[in-house]
Amino acid sequence: MAPFRHCLAPLAATLALIGGAAASAATISGPYVSLGAGYNILQDTRTFFPAGTINPGPSKRTYRWGEGFDAAGAAGWGFGNGLRLEVEGSNFYNTVNNRVHSGVPSRTTGNADAYGAMVNVLYDVDLARFGLAVPITPFIGAGVGYQWNHLSPLTSVSGDGAPIDAAVSRVGGTNGSFAYQGIVGAAYDIAALPGLAITAEYRFLGTDDETESAYHVQNVNAFGRREGPVFFGDRFNHSVMLGVRYAFDTAPPPPPPPPVVPAAPPAEARTYLVFFDWDRSDLTPRAREIVAQAAQASTHVQTTRIEVNGYTDNSSIHGGVRGARYNMGLSIRRAQSVKAELIRDGVPGSAIDIHGYGETHPLVATGPNTREPQNRRVEIILH
Known part of the structure; x- marks a missing residue:
């Protein structure tokens, strides 16, 4: 040879x-x-x-x-x-x-x-x-x-x-x-x-x-x-x-999770929804208005904690396991963008907790690899 x-x-x-x-x-x-x-x-x-x-x-x-x-x-x-x-x-x-x-x-x-x-x-x-x-x-x-x-x-x-x-x-x-x-x-x-x-x-x-x-x-x-x-x-x-x-990533994408009915929030909690463009974590003008409303509301009621939760739909620029991992990071970046805007609107950063949940807990149940605008969101919850 x-x-x-x-x-x-x-x-x-x-x-x-x-x-x-x-x-x-x-x-x-x-x-x-x-x-x-x-x-x-x-x-x-x-x-x-x-x-x-x-x-x-x-x-x-x-x-x-x-x-x-x-x-x-x-x-x-x-x-x-x-x-x-x-x-x-x-x-x-x-x-x-x-x-x-x-x-x-x-x-x-x-x-x-x-x-x-x-x-x-x-x-x-x-x-x-x-x-x-x-x-x-x-x-x-x-x-x-x-x-x-x-x-x-x-x-x-x-x-x-x-x-x-x-x-x-x-x-x-x-x-x-x-x-x-x-x-x-x-x-x-x-x-x-x-x-x-x-x-x-x-x-x-x-x-x-x-x-x-x-x-x-x-x-x-x-x-x-x-x-x-x-x-x-x-x-x-x-x-x-x-x-x-x-x-060769031949693993099929994970099946969509079963529809989840969000638990009714406590009476004192108030929720605001901020939506995002596909594969983006920056805030639109409409999103900034909603964040400003949440920041103003937090000063008018007795708010002890503000929860900011980021989500994505189940579509991604990657497929399979890599796609789910990428969307988890994207959901965290969206939550960070909303937190930064709340701080600019006068909310103390120490009162804000952020979480990223990726493709889990969708508002609208869809098939795999579906671009659903309502699932690309951040929830601002005033406790």
Whole structure:
């Protein structure tokens, strides 16, 4: 399999084009796909040569690796509560630097090309639960699967030039083994393209000892040619990736709540209704008049507390879970606008309590995603 170093340039260009304004961080609910590429470091790999392959007796060597590139693609499902399950295919490419512990100086060339499939379980950390309204979602995960490793061949030339010392050793072949990995990363949501996110992550990938299957080694020196098996130990890979992820929000919008008959307010309470344009939280001239009436009434009766409650209809510029979350924030902004106007009209801010209820408690029951003017309101209640 060819290395993925050429994936980095188009990926970087894509990230530059879409890295515009931030969106609110959202939990994935439904299917998604992702693609990433980056740089990796493969740790030194120990090998075992049985007797008669490169030496009369058994011997050990260690291969050190140079630059590495990797890429991965995945398809998965988000359960709406932070948990995700995905199937991933990946490729890791590394050149070899040298072979050590051979007793004589040597020069080594070649590369290792690993590829395989993993099943990952991940968890997205919703920072909103900690009071952080940012478009970034950290995540952690772990996976298991199977990886194949192909050596093209690792050719070591050793000796000082004298015929009795010169030797050429070639190790090649393909073997597979059980693999496991840990993942730590973060996703940055793009406001202009809902569902699209930039991802950055660190991965640790390990493969099981390959002592049950061998690569092939051929050793040629002044005494002739020897061939036989060579066994590789565990492989450990550290990787940093940048990528993109797209989530398809297929969850249907929640059904409209059943009609709610507001409880009759106490006799001493008085209610004023302020209505808003769709997806707006600023006050219209008519709305300012109603707020002024409420402020004036609060000075004419014995008012101990003023309750300001914000609501929206069940339509939104977003869909599904994101839409309900967006409307909750919109209802709070509407209540804040009314409170600010009451204070400008002379009402003490300490006497005002504000609440946002989003799409709940509509005045008019509607079907899903319906723009209903009477549900886009703020209730001012004088207690």
